[in-house]
Amino acid sequence: MKPGTIVKPKSKISASRKLSLKILLLQRAMESLEQEKVNRDEEKVKYLGDRLQPLQLSGMTMDDLQKLCKQLHAKIDVVDEERYDCEAKVMKNGKDIHELKLKVQDLGGKFKKPALRKVRVSAEEMMKALLGSKHKGTMDLRSNLKSVKKEEIKAKDTAEAGDWRKNVEAMSGMEGRKKMFDASGGAQ
Structure with missing residues (x-):
């Protein structure tokens, strides 16, 4: 036997004795239910007799x-x-x-929480669910982004690097590393 386990004592009443006791309890319960029904019927008759007087319709x-x-x-x-x-x-x-x-x-926590399913919802459906009837029109997420002029970006890129293929070829090998070293101001 493991330490810490609780051992239930064996019942001293045999199975046949338990069965006979259950039968007796059920018989007593049935008798008490029948008695309650009879008492209720008697009370009903008595109450109606007190509340209702017999009608005398003759001679009216x-x-x-x-x-x-x-x-x-x-x-x-x-x-x-x-x-x-x-x-x-x-x-x-x-x-x-x-x-x-x-x-x-x-409070007892008898309910199991169901596993949540992944649901694909578009941005518009989500906004409708969140805002309800206030949401009007389509929602274009790109329109809310900051606009940047493409010409300015190209001008910066061409000034710094030019064509990237030429830049990669020029920087490859030891010559390219020497150029990078010289361009950073390391050899003066």
């Missing part, structure tokens, strides 16, 4: 029946509004619970 005139119908419609509207409010609260609480679960998962 047409006007009385119409008044009773209007009263019942008013009560139905009130109950319907309460039901709608309760449903809205339940939906809001459900969304809040979902958002909190997501936050907990984010």
Whole structure:
């Protein structure tokens, strides 16, 4: 056995005993669920009996029946509004619970970050993505560069080197090195 390893003690309960205990627990859970259902049904009947009085329609005139119908419609509207409010609260609480679960998962770090893919995007598409609707027209990157007159560059190059092929041939070998040495002012 390696040092530092944790050894779990073997269970003292046999597999058949574990199975029988699980079966007993499941039976108790089923019984308690059935009992809860019966209790809920009894409470519902009792609540409806307290809230609703039996209607006595015998011996009522047409006007009385119409008044009773209007009263019942008013009560139905009130109950319907309460039901709608309760449903809205339940939906809001459900969304809040979902958002909190997501936050907990984010904090727990259970999500793997996906590998990023290389995407080729042109300069114009990138500017549209960054600037949105503010980006108008095409973007010519060369137009933003500093303009340099070609004649000035040619004049500098010809004054210093002339034709580069002649310059390379002249500088090749020992004679070229001697010319470079003399031109730098080394032999005076």
